[in-house]
Amino acid sequence: MLLISLAFFISGAVFFAFAPKKGLHYFYLLYAAGAGLAAFSFAQALYNYAYSAAGAPALSFALQISPALSMGFKSGPLQDFFGLLLSLAAFAASVYSSGYMKGTAAPRFQGIFYGLFILSMGAVFLAADALSFLISWEAMSLVSYFLVVSDTESEAAQNAGLTYATMTHIGTAFIIGAFMLAFSATGSLDFTGMAAGLAGQSMTIKSVIFILSFIGFGMKAGIVPLHIWLPKAHPAAPSNVSALMSGVMIKAGIYGIMLMCLHVLGGPGAHYATWWGVVVLATGAASSVLGVLYALMEKDLKRLLAYSSVENIGIILLGTGAAIVFYSFGQTALAGLALAAALYHTMNHAMFKGLLFLGSGSVLHGAHSKNLEDMGGLLKRMPYTGLFFLAGSVAICALPPFNGFVSEWLTFQALILGSSTPLAYSKVITLLGGAALALTGALAAAAFVKAFGVAFLGLPRSPKARDAKEAGLPVTAALGFLAAMCLLLGVAPRIMLRLISAMPFAGLKEMGSAGPLHSPLIIAGGFSGFWPAAILVSMLLGLLIILALAGTWGRNRKITYANSWDCGIRALTPRMQYTATAFTKPLRVIFKTIYRPRKEVRISFKLKPLFVSGITYQSGITPFLENYLYRPLTSFVGKAALKIRHLQSGSLPLYLGYIMLTLIGLLMAWA
Amino acid sequence: MPLIKRWIEIFGAIDFISVGMLLSVVAMSSAKRIESCLKAYVINSWLLALLMAAFAVYLSIPHLYAAAFFTIAGKCVLIPYFLRKIIRDLKVTREVEPYLSMPVSLIISFGLVVLVYSFLASGIFVAGVARNVLKISVSIILISLFTMMNRKKAVTQVMGLLFMENGLFLAGFSLTYGMPTIIELGVLFDMMMGVMILGVFLTQIKKSFVSVDLDKLTSLKG
Missing domain, CATH: 1.20.890 (cAMP-dependent Protein Kinase, Chain A)
Incomplete structure (x- = not known):
């Protein structure tokens, strides 16, 4: 089945290369078909792993280059999980592209590279040895670089591409270092062989491999302070590609970290060092808090989303780090909980960040601007985009009944249960991670209230926003599909947890068992739990009650339509509205040590000091890391x-x- | 045949011929005219072919005869012919114009040979018939490289490259007692193509820079 899907992708790329230019965007549907097939076969493989004793790999293929060297692609549960994530996101993005990419500047180029990008990510997730992994990894980096710079007119895109290419190659150098070290210690390039060979090695070698691979893969995942390419590169690409970059490509970094930490270094009978987990946890905490703080200050919608990706990568790493800490103490059940939370959030983030980036593309199409201060009032003009963007925002703010809530709740539980670890410092650090997650959640809510409120509510701030229109059926259908996925993963978490429990990591098995799909989710032997289905039902009931009350009590009342909150001023103008900058002012004041806000008032006089000819006012924040780390x-x-x-x-x-x-x-x- | 074998052994023909090759390289590195360089190359190639034939007789490896034949056809006839044509077409002056004077380059060549002999005095390849050949071939490679450094004209650079290839060939077949014929043929064919491409290339350099003097290439630097 995967081969048929591959054939779809290749034929899609061939059509993009040779078909007549008119109607070229419809060939994205070939990619969508391929991705849909792949999603189906990955889901089936995962289901088999979870429910039957002997699950068969969806794909196994090896090419013998020389007696000592072979290149292989082989899927297992972890690979299938990331493959599923990729193909779901790619399906939505491809359907979306068939409507969105009509009349772009370089349709052939973007079409071909889009298909190659998805294929190379798939190859990264399925690679069975270091060689094929590195080749796929580099292919993925290069293809995405070309997509970032595909807007050849814009100098910002070229600069972003340069930053991206440099950073990603530095990251690859670290990854190669890790692989070479592992190879010289074990004599095997194959990941399974590496895992077996490393089990008996000294802790020093393993720690060096851990550090190298964490930096290398972290660069791609966008951990603080290696994230600076991310808010530049993701917004520069076309929106369908940024959805894949933010939704899936940075997950390749997460996949690499999980592969190296849990599979290769954590092979059978392995001992983890607690400080690995603490490093991952601390990085995760820093990434989540700083990511969301910068997202909050952003006026560019796509950059806001990119910073929010840094934040979500941080949340995933909080779970992963907690899992490693628990493994190091042998608390496998808790480790399973933390790891399930991390994997769940990985999947969730692909769904809602894909949704939000695709939504931002739709907004960009309607309002012709990425700047929030040019938007406003879009909800009336683009109702479907608005609705689905709202769903995505609710999901990313971790509010029920959407999926973000489930995974962040699980992460919270895992971090709070960190207090049961035996060492004082691991207790403190996990609880601090929990505190960071709480802060992050609150700030993320503020950021997305700002994004949705400023973009979709109020009055249009520019003529273009006033004339905004929906971008057509494929676009809204793709958004609707992702929004539905978010809701499904939010109300039926057991489906995903069962698929996750198929992974061969200790402690995960327990996460998937017990209870029918709609039953409450209770963890750690009754430590805490919630009932997702009940939440949905009670929310619907609440809505019904309100409607019923409104229907009975409000029936005979007179309805008056008036401008809301105009304070007696009869003509409201868009300039009177709350702006994105004004909305975040309180937070800018609170966190001024981090933001270092600066403002500059320049007054030019005709005749000093009374006759002023003009005043300019500039304000902004100081990019801390860029000024003090990267510039030197x-x-x-x-x-x-x-x-x-x-x-x-x-x-x-x-x-x-x-x-x-x-x-x-x-x-x-x-x- | 056994008689020839004995003669080869008694007179140390293999060592003699390879030393002859070394001498022809030294002659090339200190020659003043391009024609002399070309003659040195022809001599060098003939000696190479002779050495192959000697190996073929001495070790009874028949396919080395074929290799010797192809060497004669390629390196003694065709390549020199092309090079003459290139030199004539380009109308380069006859002098080679080295950076260093003849005595200095002789001393440096001598130094390189000493260096190679002192570092390769022991090792895995110092036994058997070809015990001296490796040292000689490495010396040939280094001296031709030095000659390439020392010359201003692109034509003489090509000549240095050809000598270097002869040295590599010598090392190759004397250590392995004959590479598979297909590889030897391939290498020869590559050489022919290389010379032809370099010919075109030199004409282009001449066209764009009005000379084949390589100092002018510095202006390409950004």
């Missing part, structure tokens, strides 16, 4: 590169001389 670093690298440039004199005899010196050096070393 890049200027140092730039200077060093200028020094090294002297080696490149351009003279051929000198280059030959380098070769000769190398040869003589090798001769001496060899002898």
